[in-house]
Amino acid sequence: MVSLLRNQKVRNALLQVLYVGSLAALVLAGIVIARRNLAEQGITSGFDFLYKSTGWDVNFSLLPATANDPYWWFFLIGIINTLFLGSVGLVLATLVGTIVGLARTSSNELAQLLGRTYVDIFRNIPLILQVFFWYAIITHLPTPRAAHEALGMFLTSRGLYVPFPNVGGIAFAAAILAVIAAIALPIWIGRTSRLSQPFGERLGIQLAAAATALTTAAVILALGRLPDLPLLDFPALQGLNLKGGLRIPPEFSALAIAIAIYGGSYIAEIVRGGFKAVGKGQMEAALSLGLSPWRVFTLVRLPLALRAMLPILANQYVWLMKATTMGIAVGFTDFFMIVALTINHSGQTLEAIGILMAGFLAINLSLAAVFNRINKAIALKGNQLRG
Amino acid sequence: MEMVVVAPPAPGRLENLKRRFFATPLQALLSLISLAIMAFIVWKLLDWAVFSAVFTTSGGPEACQAAAGACWSVIAARWRIILFGLYPFEEQWRSALACVAVVVMTALSCIPAFWTGRRIALVWGAGTTLYYLLMKGGVLGLLYVGEEAWGGLALTLFIFITTCLIGFPLAICLALLRRSELPWISRTTGIVIDGVRSLPLISILFTFAIVLPFALPQWLVGDKLYRVIFGSALFFSAYQAEIVRGGMQGVPAGQEEAAMALGMSYWQRIGRILLPQAMRNALPATINQFVISFKETSLVVIVGFFEILASGNAAYGTGEWRFAYVEVYAFIAFIYFVFVFSLSRYGAFLERRMAVGER
Amino acid sequence: MTANSTKPHRPAVRLENLDKYYGTFHALRKVNLSVERGERIVVCGPSGSGKSTMIRCINRLEQHNGGKITVLGTELNDDVANIEGIRREVGMVFQHFNLFPHMTVMENCMIAPMIVRKRPRAEAEATARQYLQKVRIPEQAMKFPGQLSGGQQQRVAIARALCMRPQVMLFDEPTSALDPEMISEVLDVMVTLASEGMTMICVTHEMGFARRVADRVIFMDGGEIVEEAPPEEFFTASRNERTRQFLSQVLGH
Numbered sequence: 001m002v003s004l005l006r007n008q009k010v011r012n013a014l015l016q017v018l019y020v021g022s023l024a025a026l027v028l029a030g031i032v033i034a035r036r037n038l039a040e041q042g043i044t045s046g047f048d049f050l051y052k053s054t055g056w057d058v059n060f061s062l063l064p065a066t067a068n069d070p071y072w073w074f075f076l077i078g079i080i081n082t083l084f085l086g087s088v089g090l091v092l093a094t095l096v097g098t099i100v101g102l103a104r105t106s107s108n109e110l111a112q113l114l115g116r117t118y119v120d121i122f123r124n125i126p127l128i129l130q131v132f133f134w135y136a137i138i139t140h141l142p143t144p145r146a147a148h149e150a151l152g153m154f155l156t157s158r159g160l161y162v163p164f165p166n167v168g169g170i171a172f173a174a175a176i177l178a179v180i181a182a183i184a185l186p187i188w189i190g191r192t193s194r195l196s197q198p199f200g201e202r203l204g205i206q207l208a209a210a211a212t213a214l215t216t217a218a219v220i221l222a223l224g225r226l227p228d229l230p231l232l233d234f235p236a237l238q239g240l241n242l243k244g245g246l247r248i249p250p251e252f253s254a255l256a257i258a259i260a261i262y263g264g265s266y267i268a269e270i271v272r273g274g275f276k277a278v279g280k281g282q283m284e285a286a287l288s289l290g291l292s293p294w295r296v297f298t299l300v301r302l303p304l305a306l307r308a309m310l311p312i313l314a315n316q317y318v319w320l321m322k323a324t325t326m327g328i329a330v331g332f333t334d335f336f337m338i339v340a341l342t343i344n345h346s347g348q349t350l351e352a353i354g355i356l357m358a359g360f361l362a363i364n365l366s367l368a369a370v371f372n373r374i375n376k377a378i379a380l381k382g383n384q385l386r387g
Numbered sequence: 388m389e390m391v392v393v394a395p396p397a398p399g400r401l402e403n404l405k406r407r408f409f410a411t412p413l414q415a416l417l418s419l420i421s422l423a424i425m426a427f428i429v430w431k432l433l434d435w436a437v438f439s440a441v442f443t444t445s446g447g448p449e450a451c452q453a454a455a456g457a458c459w460s461v462i463a464a465r466w467r468i469i470l471f472g473l474y475p476f477e478e479q480w481r482s483a484l485a486c487v488a489v490v491v492m493t494a495l496s497c498i499p500a501f502w503t504g505r506r507i508a509l510v511w512g513a514g515t516t517l518y519y520l521l522m523k524g525g526v527l528g529l530l531y532v533g534e535e536a537w538g539g540l541a542l543t544l545f546i547f548i549t550t551c552l553i554g555f556p557l558a559i560c561l562a563l564l565r566r567s568e569l570p571w572i573s574r575t576t577g578i579v580i581d582g583v584r585s586l587p588l589i590s591i592l593f594t595f596a597i598v599l600p601f602a603l604p605q606w607l608v609g610d611k612l613y614r615v616i617f618g619s620a621l622f623f624s625a626y627q628a629e630i631v632r633g634g635m636q637g638v639p640a641g642q643e644e645a646a647m648a649l650g651m652s653y654w655q656r657i658g659r660i661l662l663p664q665a666m667r668n669a670l671p672a673t674i675n676q677f678v679i680s681f682k683e684t685s686l687v688v689i690v691g692f693f694e695i696l697a698s699g700n701a702a703y704g705t706g707e708w709r710f711a712y713v714e715v716y717a718f719i720a721f722i723y724f725v726f727v728f729s730l731s732r733y734g735a736f737l738e739r740r741m742a743v744g745e746r
Numbered sequence: 747m748t749a750n751s752t753k754p755h756r757p758a759v760r761l762e763n764l765d766k767y768y769g770t771f772h773a774l775r776k777v778n779l780s781v782e783r784g785e786r787i788v789v790c791g792p793s794g795s796g797k798s799t800m801i802r803c804i805n806r807l808e809q810h811n812g813g814k815i816t817v818l819g820t821e822l823n824d825d826v827a828n829i830e831g832i833r834r835e836v837g838m839v840f841q842h843f844n845l846f847p848h849m850t851v852m853e854n855c856m857i858a859p860m861i862v863r864k865r866p867r868a869e870a871e872a873t874a875r876q877y878l879q880k881v882r883i884p885e886q887a888m889k890f891p892g893q894l895s896g897g898q899q900q901r902v903a904i905a906r907a908l909c910m911r912p913q914v915m916l917f918d919e920p921t922s923a924l925d926p927e928m929i930s931e932v933l934d935v936m937v938t939l940a941s942e943g944m945t946m947i948c949v950t951h952e953m954g955f956a957r958r959v960a961d962r963v964i965f966m967d968g969g970e971i972v973e974e975a976p977p978e979e980f981f982t983a984s985r986n987e988r989t990r991q992f993l994s995q996v997l998g999h
Contacts, residue, residue, distance in 0.1 A: 008826055015572065016571040034601040037602075110408065111417055113425075120728065128696065360586055644844060648807065649833070649857075649906070663848050667848065
């Protein structure tokens, strides 16, 4: 027996069985105990609750939602809210990060200093503190009666009111797709066309594509317009409150602003790192070919830097997506808050936690898949970047 | 051959300025814009925070609210609740001393002389024990103060150091398990690590604080504070494990072979040969992880702890200081900034020093 | 586990029908070799011929897939105690030195005797000094490996292995990673060691060394021992065509 325990192969097999076995036992024991405890409270386990109506409401939703809707619908709303806040945050953070990162890499020392100060300050203050700060700022804005007004928009403690087109939901979504196409098409044309093509000709095609897409958007909006209403619905004061238009609630704005500012400081560093990774040799080679500084930037420096940035940027995006869970701190009904509310109201603890894990796994995996594809598509063949 | 070096005439100060900031029209424009932004922000900030600000509590909240600038009186009036939470007033010197102990402990860990497994364990063990005894009392004639009364900065620091204290050894274990030659052990550990990493910290804290009591036998439930600390340590260790594993991959395979050839056992090879080198490789990333997890400590406010953010909310949220939220948040941000900035600067310094050492 | 200790004849190292695969690649094919105590063996052969694999099997840096390895009367099998026991008695010197970079030369030499053999610090230190003296670098004891030249590092590596007072020494191409001017200082140490009666198995291409100290020279190719002969016979009258071809390449044109 003793000599058997000294046998390396026996030992290895035993260790593996023990390790995996005890982990599995731990998880199983937890589930069994939890089921018993929940059963004592009169909660039957299973996913039937998904079809019951919730009896509570959400404060933010892109889809119609009432307290009569079932749980599965609320989970869907939560996921969409998370993705929506996440994407808005990502776009804004990328915008901020690019500007600050470019300032940090610019040859101008004053711009560098400005960029560095920004990064040093906002990177070193926890995101949730920044969320609290912006939420406090927004909720301390004047009431609707005393609101700041500009261009038909109202900035109030109850949120930002903006004019909104009076169109059907599907038409609105289609119009947004067309606007996205108006931005994406020229970029795509720029990427695929040959360098030999005259610059002016290419610009013409790009402008034409953008104009077509924008016109399409306008036509969709005009066609999808709701009957007997003006095209744009302006918010206006009625009694103590503002009516009409679109209200962007303070919870959403606070989170979006904080994620943009905090995430921007991280993305700025990634942008800077990306530009730093481009070898001096490549730029000198390009300059010595007689390319103008602008073309050196767009043809050599930017593409190489983007390739260096992308893997790190992907991680950062995943992180920012997860940061939307801070919504619960100010009461924004993101996916996690829906799960927390479900546990509170229905007591379906294990099921809700399972859905939470599956949801984030799905979000992470799909983001990773998208970035892997992009990465593969633009990766340099071989390893010229090294050495 | 003799080289004759002719120094260019030393440029005048004005000349120098011109070359640095106004070399081309574009540069000049950039400089002017940057300068304008900077001047605007600095002036606004100084005006708000210093020139038009109120510093004393003498006028009370009313005089303060009337002032155009910052109302620092709220800090003067409420700093104790922000730093120490609801800790008994007469005993708050203990809370302060405990915070100092943590700071000293952190500073000591930054000195290379303490970078051996035994010494760093000693420093952290002693520091944490000292903190715990000071805060909890019940010995040496100190009044007993239970964890439920801890709060503010002191609680934030406690959660941070205990997270590291539990998370760090756990991270090393996870890293060793993941690089095990035994396929089932490494695969299972991989699933655990990647699973934890794919979840947001808040969901883990929430699970440990609110859901876990259902899944544990009564005698194991324990205090909510320690459950949350364990959850946060688990999260920390999943990230730190990957950093440690990266450090281990940087140690050449020949090192372990040489140790094997000398007859060392598995634990001797790990403890004497692999880990010391791996930890050195992983040091900059480790410090970065500490910085991140210090910032993330603030998330425990969501599961209902009275740490520095919650105590800050309480400091302005009740009664006459309701308007002074910006000042309170600025104060808390400043405290975080001091800790996080100095730690991350230290990390950057180490990274540069190590890069030079490798050459 | 010492059942075969009753046999009258106990060679230091004995390989019987040794087989080793890397995946589907057959690295060692039925290798048989017996090394007596005090014998000096030089193993040579083209790269990929399995010579390093063979000596790495002897202290189980590689696990063999078939056949039997007996070291100092103990069979090398899955028994952990046997593996550790054999490693204690078999020293090894690597091509790339593999000194521990985070320890001084002295600590490199002291650590194994202290934690594996459980010797007191003072004794380990005395042993370390003695062997550093022997490899002629006592003055470098307090330096770190990174501060030494390649030749010095390899001599420290030899001293480190000797500090365990092994009964068998394995050398895995100890001079291949060295600059030419440093090869002789390492070989000199190895010659001294040989003259003191150490059992040595050396994988090396230094044919001068083989001629001077080897009792037998072994030529391997394709995972097999192709030829095995005393040096004078090996270098002057090798029977095998592949050996002659290899020798003509190594000894110069």
